[in-house]
Amino acid sequence: MSTDSIPASLEVSGLAFAYPDGHQALFGVDFAVGRGERVALLGPNGAGKTTLVLHLNGILSGGTGTVTVAGLPVGRKHMAEIRQKVGIVFQDPDDQLFMPTVREDVAFGPAAAGLKGAALQERVRTALEQVGMADFADRPPHHLSFGQRRRVAVATVLAMEPEILVLDEPSSNLDPASRRELADILRALDVTVLMVTHDLPYALELCPRSLILSDGVIAADGPTGDVLSDDALMRAHRLELPFGFDPKSVTTSGR
Amino acid sequence: MGAGHAHRLYRHGHSPVHALPPHTKLAAAFAFVVVVVSTPREAVWAFGLYAVLLAAVAYRARVPAGFLLKRLLIEVPFVAFAVLMPFVAEGERVDVLGLSLSVNGLWGAWNVLAKGTLGVAASVLLAATTELRELLLGLQRLRLPPLLVQIASFMIRYGDVITDEMRRMRIARESRGFEARGVRHWGVLAKSAGALFIRSYERGERVHLAMVSRGYAGSMPVIDEVTASRAQWSYALALPCAALVVCLLGWTL
Numbered sequence: 001m002s003t004d005s006i007p008a009s010l011e012v013s014g015l016a017f018a019y020p021d022g023h024q025a026l027f028g029v030d031f032a033v034g035r036g037e038r039v040a041l042l043g044p045n046g047a048g049k050t051t052l053v054l055h056l057n058g059i060l061s062g063g064t065g066t067v068t069v070a071g072l073p074v075g076r077k078h079m080a081e082i083r084q085k086v087g088i089v090f091q092d093p094d095d096q097l098f099m100p101t102v103r104e105d106v107a108f109g110p111a112a113a114g115l116k117g118a119a120l121q122e123r124v125r126t127a128l129e130q131v132g133m134a135d136f137a138d139r140p141p142h143h144l145s146f147g148q149r150r151r152v153a154v155a156t157v158l159a160m161e162p163e164i165l166v167l168d169e170p171s172s173n174l175d176p177a178s179r180r181e182l183a184d185i186l187r188a189l190d191v192t193v194l195m196v197t198h199d200l201p202y203a204l205e206l207c208p209r210s211l212i213l214s215d216g217v218i219a220a221d222g223p224t225g226d227v228l229s230d231d232a233l234m235r236a237h238r239l240e241l242p243f244g245f246d247p248k249s250v251t252t253s254g255r
Numbered sequence: 256m257g258a259g260h261a262h263r264l265y266r267h268g269h270s271p272v273h274a275l276p277p278h279t280k281l282a283a284a285f286a287f288v289v290v291v292v293s294t295p296r297e298a299v300w301a302f303g304l305y306a307v308l309l310a311a312v313a314y315r316a317r318v319p320a321g322f323l324l325k326r327l328l329i330e331v332p333f334v335a336f337a338v339l340m341p342f343v344a345e346g347e348r349v350d351v352l353g354l355s356l357s358v359n360g361l362w363g364a365w366n367v368l369a370k371g372t373l374g375v376a377a378s379v380l381l382a383a384t385t386e387l388r389e390l391l392l393g394l395q396r397l398r399l400p401p402l403l404v405q406i407a408s409f410m411i412r413y414g415d416v417i418t419d420e421m422r423r424m425r426i427a428r429e430s431r432g433f434e435a436r437g438v439r440h441w442g443v444l445a446k447s448a449g450a451l452f453i454r455s456y457e458r459g460e461r462v463h464l465a466m467v468s469r470g471y472a473g474s475m476p477v478i479d480e481v482t483a484s485r486a487q488w489s490y491a492l493a494l495p496c497a498a499l500v501v502c503l504l505g506w507t508l
Contacts, residue, residue, distance in 0.1 A: 109469035111476030
């Protein structure tokens with residue numbers, strides 16, 4: 001964690017939140033993600049993962065506690081800046097890609113922030129190249145394969161040059177090849193990543209550090225290999241490794 | 256541009272008409288239709304000239320006559336209505352091939368038929384030379400309320416997604432042995448439609464969330480600036496201007 005002068009990409013402290021219907025989803029969440037880190041956020045269904053993600057760019061608010069992005073508190077005052085800094089890639093790319101062509105969709109965020117002309121085109125091109133989709137710029141999103149759509153969804157967020165990339169279940173519905181392609185892309189990026197996932201091998205492959213969110217609090221925080229190898233901890237939070245998968249037998253290159 | 260990219264009304268090409276900015280084409284087609292509609296129906300020759308003008312545009316756009324005529328078939332239901340008019344209209348009557356027809360009705364039928372055909376032909380030409388997406392940009396440029404443009408563009412984007420969802424629901428129904436036969440099954444279909452509506456509504460909410468996350472604040476950012484030079488405007492407006500001359504002649508002669 002960053003104790004030096006660079007502010008952490010993301011700092012969450014004492015975050016608690018209850019929905020208007022009274023259902024309390026978060027009970028005081030504390031963690032920080034340093035600049036350039038890749039962190040997995042693990043947790044069973046209903047642990048409050050999505051609620052937490054929606055707090056990171058201020059879509060949900062009104063509970064107690066604070067969220068700080070690169071030293072900037074999330075709140076009404078800096079909303080436009082926060083939404084530029086926190087890039088969320090949602091689970092279903094069909095929700096994320098709402099414009100008629102890939103190019104326009106990638107341009108949406110930067111254009112909303114006021115970028116135009118050649119600078120905008122350049123930004124779109126760079127983002128699409130980062131995910132290897134530059135040749136598909138003029139295609140409508142619904143004519144792409146699922147894996148390609150997921151990559152374009154990542155590009156739409158990269159085009160905003162975010163401080164932190166938040167991925168909600170990035171590997172869901174991907175075939176093994178697309179999964180690996182996405183992993184290669186994510187590894188090559190030079191941004192902070194927070195990955196919300198059930199896919200434990202994927203977390204181990206990509207993220208040196210993991211958090212477990214369970215019942216609205218952070219129940220564990222440590223190196224992914226250690227977290228996944230702790231049987232008692234895993235069982236206590238309804239996390240299960242795929243059949244035959246042993247995290248201790250996997251050597252990750254780390255970073 | 257991949258296969259199946261464009262709508263089937265669109266005909267891919269590189270003619271000067273294709274290259275015109277969409278809003279000039281929209282304005283030209285609209286002005287042309289207005290001029291045609293305001294022409295007196297007795298000036299039969301004027302409608303012939305209009306048809307010649309459209310044929311010239313089609314020739315410039317390299318849209319083959321067969322393509323144009325086939326698309327014109329959409330007009331058939333209206334033609335059927337026009338054919339009825341001479342039989343049911345009141346007033347002076349004339350005998351044609353032993354049938355007693357109303358003179359007024361004949362003129363009315365001619366009026367509907369000629370103006371309708373010309374209007375549809377102009378629209379078909381517009382659609383054949385302009386992509387749907389471009390049309391939307393053009394409408395935006397012509398200051399159509401942005402909300403309407405947004406709704407239309409989401410329809411284009413999500414039409415396929417929702418059709419696909421509908422297809423999956425049908426397959427799920429049929430996989431469990433359901434087949435819609437007769438009134439007794441309408442309830443099931445209605446419930447499916449309701450479920451589809453709710454799913455689409457929820458998708459709308461998620462899409463909105465994704466938009467807000469990327470800085471959407473009520474208006475769509477301008478991504479593709481469409482601009483037209485004076486030359487392009489005058490090229491596009493040549494059609495309605497020529498039509499206007501014909502129309503004025505029609506009123507004075």
